[in-house]
Amino acid sequence: MPNQPTTRRCRRLTSAARGDRGAWSVEVAGFFLPCMLLAIIVVAAAFQLAISRLDLESASAAAARAASLQRSSAAATTAARHAAETDLAGRSITCATLAIEVDTSRWQRGGSVTVTITCTANLSTLAMTTAIPGQLTASSTSTAPIDNYRSVALPDVPDRPDPGGAA
Numbered sequence: 001m002p003n004q005p006t007t008r009r010c011r012r013l014t015s016a017a018r019g020d021r022g023a024w025s026v027e028v029a030g031f032f033l034p035c036m037l038l039a040i041i042v043v044a045a046a047f048q049l050a051i052s053r054l055d056l057e058s059a060s061a062a063a064a065r066a067a068s069l070q071r072s073s074a075a076a077t078t079a080a081r082h083a084a085e086t087d088l089a090g091r092s093i094t095c096a097t098l099a100i101e102v103d104t105s106r107w108q109r110g111g112s113v114t115v116t117i118t119c120t121a122n123l124s125t126l127a128m129t130t131a132i133p134g135q136l137t138a139s140s141t142s143t144a145p146i147d148n149y150r151s152v153a154l155p156d157v158p159d160r161p162d163p164g165g166a167a
Contacts, residue, residue: 045132048092053138055091056119060140062087063100063115068144071152073104080115088119095119096135109152114143 066083067076080102088095097120106112118139123132146152 049136052091052093052121053140055088055093056117056138056140057142059084059087059091060115060117060142061144063102063117064113064142064144067102067104067113067115068146073107076104076107076113077102080113084115084117093119093121095121107146107152109146109150110148111146112143113146114141116141 063080063084067080070076070079081100084100085098088098097118099118101116101118103114103116106114116139118137120135120137123134123136
């Protein structure tokens with residue numbers, strides 16, 4: 001019978017453990033579930049921010065392409081601004097401040113045109129929740145080549161040489 005006290009002690013321990021049944025599920029409901037919900041919200045907000053960044057990249061590429069198809073640098077600037085605004089209008093990003101810079105310093109056959117779009121957006125709008133304060137400023141730059149065989153109006157050079165003049 002020397003084994004009897006240890007058996008009683010084991011029974012007391014197992015009965016005490018049975019009294020705590022369900023405590024772990026209360027901890028899960030009280031701590032882990034809110035943490036998981038917060039993690040899902042953060043992941044969804046990060047996903048929206050990534051999509052908005054892709055939208056900005058797409059708008060700058062469309063603006064550079066539209067500018068490169070024009071005949072003059074003034075028309076290229078106008079076309080780039082219109083293309084960027086139109087492209088961003090149908091996207092998930094809403095810019096509080098939108099700046100579109102068109103660089104036509106290499107406006108010539110075989111040259112290029114560069115468009116830089118800078119957008120400042122509210123994080124609450126991007127993340128689709130009012131819980132995230134602040135603003136995000138992002139910029140995207142795209143360059144498009146001007147075709148070698150395209151006729152472009154250069155600022156100081158006439159489009160075509162004078163047929164009756166000296167070469």
